[in-house]
Amino acid sequence: MGRNQRGKCIFRVSLQVGAREKFLLLCIRRVLVPHLLCSQTVKRPTIQDDDKPLPPIILFGNITSANCGINMTMNATSMNFEVYYSKAMHYTLMVTAASFMQVLLLVRQIEYSNSRTSAIKVSLLTIGQQAIMDSYLCLMHLTTGIVVEALFNAFATAAFFKFMIFSIFEMRYLLIIWKARRPHGFQEGWNSMRRELSMLYSRFYGCLLAGIVLIYQMQRYTGALVLLIYSFWVPQIIHSIHHDHRKPLLLRYIIGISCTRLLIPLYAFACPYNFLHSEPNYSLAFALVAWVGFQVAVLVVQHYKGPRFFIPRIFRPEKYDYYRRIPMESPSESQDCAICMMSVGGSHDTSPRVVTPCDHVFHQDCLKRWMEIKLECPVCRRTVPDIDDD
Numbered sequence: 001m002g003r004n005q006r007g008k009c010i011f012r013v014s015l016q017v018g019a020r021e022k023f024l025l026l027c028i029r030r031v032l033v034p035h036l037l038c039s040q041t042v043k044r045p046t047i048q049d050d051d052k053p054l055p056p057i058i059l060f061g062n063i064t065s066a067n068c069g070i071n072m073t074m075n076a077t078s079m080n081f082e083v084y085y086s087k088a089m090h091y092t093l094m095v096t097a098a099s100f101m102q103v104l105l106l107v108r109q110i111e112y113s114n115s116r117t118s119a120i121k122v123s124l125l126t127i128g129q130q131a132i133m134d135s136y137l138c139l140m141h142l143t144t145g146i147v148v149e150a151l152f153n154a155f156a157t158a159a160f161f162k163f164m165i166f167s168i169f170e171m172r173y174l175l176i177i178w179k180a181r182r183p184h185g186f187q188e189g190w191n192s193m194r195r196e197l198s199m200l201y202s203r204f205y206g207c208l209l210a211g212i213v214l215i216y217q218m219q220r221y222t223g224a225l226v227l228l229i230y231s232f233w234v235p236q237i238i239h240s241i242h243h244d245h246r247k248p249l250l251l252r253y254i255i256g257i258s259c260t261r262l263l264i265p266l267y268a269f270a271c272p273y274n275f276l277h278s279e280p281n282y283s284l285a286f287a288l289v290a291w292v293g294f295q296v297a298v299l300v301v302q303h304y305k306g307p308r309f310f311i312p313r314i315f316r317p318e319k320y321d322y323y324r325r326i327p328m329e330s331p332s333e334s335q336d337c338a339i340c341m342m343s344v345g346g347s348h349d350t351s352p353r354v355v356t357p358c359d360h361v362f363h364q365d366c367l368k369r370w371m372e373i374k375l376e377c378p379v380c381r382r383t384v385p386d387i388d389d390d
């Protein structure tokens with residue numbers, strides 16, 4: 001309260017303090033209130049005898065000045081910075097460990113898809129969506145690190161890992177898949193290769209920007225947005241059904257990536273004392289786990305039972321049988337495998353005989369090795385269907 005002097009505003013301050021425990025009220029009356037009103041530095045009291053963290057102090061009230069027409073309301077909650085920082089540090093440790101796991105899984109998966117025929121089986125959208133997610137996470141962590149300076153190192157490490165995942169591993173994987181789908185663009189010299197690369201990169205960054213706009217527009221519908229972002233396995237499921245591709249991804253990659261990617265949203269929605277101070281949303285967390293679990297279940301069943309397991313056998317298109325008998329009038333009477341130049345069907349052969357739709361005969365092992373590079377007949381260059389492993 002001030003005295004009425006010429007040219008000065010008179011303020012009336014009314015503050016209310018909410019706290020449950022007596023010693024806290026004492027602490028507030030002795031320290032906080034004089035500190036606020038007199039703005040003198042006061043030593044922190046040593047009332048606290050045990051290590052129990054202080055319950056939050058809630059401060060609300062208003063400051064009004066009738067003669068100057070000023071009216072301010074205030075509402076503040078105390079925060080224990082030590083607890084806050086340690087929670088945030090634990091969070092970044094969790095993110096860094098999960099990112100490290102993701103790197104290992106990605107390396108394994110890229111090794112698994114090193115041949116052209118196996119890279120073709122992987123959906124570009126599934127990997128692209130994950131790369132975009134990682135780039136957003138990288139940005140988010142970097143911004144948090146810059147805003148909360150004390151936590152810069154921890155958040156920058158997490159951001160760096162995310163940056164590494166999307167810029168090195170996922171971009172490389174996208175390039176492998178792109179190259180497998182459009183091999184001609186990479187065989188016709190530097191210019192066409194550069195064109196292919198810029199096409200891939202411009203699509204990626206276009207999706208990145210479109211995603212930012214989408215997230216901005218859908219801010220209010222957190223639930224729908226999170227479920228949409230976590231639908232990254234759906235393109236793979238559809239891709240496998242459409243092209244009848246078997247085993248495009250390693251099982252441990254599917255399960256490992258799903259679990260590690262769920263950690264951050266579960267921390268935000270289902271951990272009641274997280275450093276974000278966000279209200280837990282258990283129903284959304286449950287829906288998210290159920291949705292991702294459902295996608296993983298479909299992928300696992302597709303892995304064991306074939307991508308079109310849910311379509312009744314009579315509705316499936318008939319598959320080509322590589323082990324069929326050749327009609328007597330077939331042109332391939334010499335019965336030599338054009339790949340290894342040895343005769344096929346001899347008694348010493350360990351590999352079974354296979355016949356392409358164009359009636360050319362090969363050893364099964366030879367043709368499988370050939371098909372890892374090209375899906376066409378080595379003799380007449382006609383396109384041939386994929387051979388099943390089982």
Ligand SMILES: [Zn+2]
Pocket residue numbers: 337338339340341342362363366
């Ligand atoms: Zn052979």
Ligand SMILES: [Zn+2]
Pocket residue numbers: 356358359360377378379380381382
């Ligand atoms: Zn042929």
